[in-house]
Amino acid sequence: MNGIHDMGGMQGLGELGYHENEPGFHEAWEVRVFALVQAMQVGALRPYIERIPAADYLRMNYYERWYTALVTRLIERGIVTRAEVERGHADPDVVKATPVVTPVVARELLFRAPRTEQDIALAPRFRVGDRVRGRNIHPTTHTRMPRYTRGKTGVVERDRGIFTLPDSERVSAEPKPQHVYLIHFTAHELWGEEASAHDSLYIDMWEDYLEPA
Amino acid sequence: MSQRHSDHAQDHTDVPSDPALRVKALESLLVEKGLVDPVALDVLVDTYENRVGPRHGAQVVARAWVEPAYKQRLLDDGTAAIAESGFSGPQGEKLTVVENTPSVHNVIVCTLCSCYPWPVLGLPPTWYKSSAYRSRTVMDPRGVLSELGLDLPDAVEVRVWDSNAASRYLVLPERPKGTESMSEADLAMLVTRDAMIGVAKVASPRVGDGA
Numbered sequence: 001m002n003g004i005h006d007m008g009g010m011q012g013l014g015e016l017g018y019h020e021n022e023p024g025f026h027e028a029w030e031v032r033v034f035a036l037v038q039a040m041q042v043g044a045l046r047p048y049i050e051r052i053p054a055a056d057y058l059r060m061n062y063y064e065r066w067y068t069a070l071v072t073r074l075i076e077r078g079i080v081t082r083a084e085v086e087r088g089h090a091d092p093d094v095v096k097a098t099p100v101v102t103p104v105v106a107r108e109l110l111f112r113a114p115r116t117e118q119d120i121a122l123a124p125r126f127r128v129g130d131r132v133r134g135r136n137i138h139p140t141t142h143t144r145m146p147r148y149t150r151g152k153t154g155v156v157e158r159d160r161g162i163f164t165l166p167d168s169e170r171v172s173a174e175p176k177p178q179h180v181y182l183i184h185f186t187a188h189e190l191w192g193e194e195a196s197a198h199d200s201l202y203i204d205m206w207e208d209y210l211e212p213a
Numbered sequence: 214m215s216q217r218h219s220d221h222a223q224d225h226t227d228v229p230s231d232p233a234l235r236v237k238a239l240e241s242l243l244v245e246k247g248l249v250d251p252v253a254l255d256v257l258v259d260t261y262e263n264r265v266g267p268r269h270g271a272q273v274v275a276r277a278w279v280e281p282a283y284k285q286r287l288l289d290d291g292t293a294a295i296a297e298s299g300f301s302g303p304q305g306e307k308l309t310v311v312e313n314t315p316s317v318h319n320v321i322v323c324t325l326c327s328c329y330p331w332p333v334l335g336l337p338p339t340w341y342k343s344s345a346y347r348s349r350t351v352m353d354p355r356g357v358l359s360e361l362g363l364d365l366p367d368a369v370e371v372r373v374w375d376s377n378a379a380s381r382y383l384v385l386p387e388r389p390k391g392t393e394s395m396s397e398a399d400l401a402m403l404v405t406r407d408a409m410i411g412v413a414k415v416a417s418p419r420v421g422d423g424a
Contacts, residue, residue: 005326006325007348008348008351008352009352010344011348011349013345013348014343014344015345016340016346016357018361019338020407023338024261025261026339029232029233029236032237032254034261034336035254035257046325046326049326062339063232084246085238087238088238088241090242096246099249101250102253103252106250106253106256107260113301113304113305114303117306117307144325160378180378187371190352196367196371198367199354199373200370201351201374202373203375203378204379
């Protein structure tokens with residue numbers, strides 16, 4: 001969706017706020033939200049983060065967005081109720097579940113890269129060296145195609161393999177695996193003549209985001 | 214809940230004035246319902262607070278500097294070479310290492326969220342997730358780098374990697390001058406997180422360092 005999260009190329013979004021050697025977490029609750037997300041194994045939160053209204057998104061700190069997305073997902077999945085979240089206590093007649101992530105699993109999670117690449121045979125639509133253009137599409141739900149790539153022409157640099165199209169996570173129950181390509185765009189193509197003639201941008205794009213150029 | 218909350222419908226849970234209390238309440242709810250094991254939660258907190266971080270990436274970089282065959286494996290297949298050094302895990306399914314040279318400078322950003330190579334760099338700093346960094350780096354990488362203290366000559370090619378799909382990226386910085394006699398362990402001490410994101414170079418050691 002054309003949400004506030006799709007920020008590439010926007011202007012006027014404030015300061016970098018750079019601090020050298022800044023830690024990943026600033027407050028104790030931030031790492032606890034992070035750990036709760038890992039412990040619940042509820043899958044990608046990005047679609048839920050992207051649904052946060054723009055004004056709230058900009059106001060919230062990063063882990064406040066995670067908290068909001070996690071709660072929304074847990075409620076939508078029927079794992080908790082809003083009343084329970086407000087109270088901080090379970091409904092009295094609730095049947096106690098068994099945690100998915102035990103301490104042993106938690107220790108293993110550190111070393112296990114979840115595999116999303118698909119080992120299936122699927123002919124690629126594009127080859128390395130092909131000129132391709134970002135399609136002019138405006139999905140209303142989650143997508144990994146930044147808007148600054150729409151209508152822009154680049155070259156296929158590498159075939160990344162086959163991955164499920166993230167757009168299909170919510171639009172359809174049917175997974176849609178397809179090739180992902182590393183695309184090379186010149187800075188001139190993306191940002192015009194004022195950009196440096198030497199510079200370029202690389203981005204992985206699913207096949208559905210591209211058309212022959 | 215307030216009127217504001219119902220205005221936002223079910224897509225949004227109001228953020229409390231004190232997030233710490235809200236998170237604590239959510240945690241105790243999930244524990245009470247048997248959905249979360251508190252010991253497992255402590256393991257996860259300890260892991261991401263203390264056990265993953267940019268020192269892993271620094272070890273990978275230092276090894277690549279002293280071992281040409283490893284460097285080649287790293288550039289050919291980052292995931293396998295990094296696993297060979299003992300690092301893997303969430304956000305590390307496919308790791309791509311891009312090499313900085315005197316003529317090419319690479320910088321990593323995620324415009325859509327906060328994609329970052331956790332197994333080698335840990336969790337990202339706030340500035341990496343800031344609206345300004347995410348919005349500006351793709352369009353004006355030289356301006357962002359300059360603001361962060363890195364002015365690149367016009368002749369250097371800047372490659373921006375918008376990391377938000379299959380792969381996560383690690384920059385292999387240039388080995389600084391004056392480090393020829395340093396050990397791999399001492400070299401690793403020089404490598405900064407910023408250099409592995411591509412917003413800085415690795416500085417030469419000050420006189421007396423690494424001796």
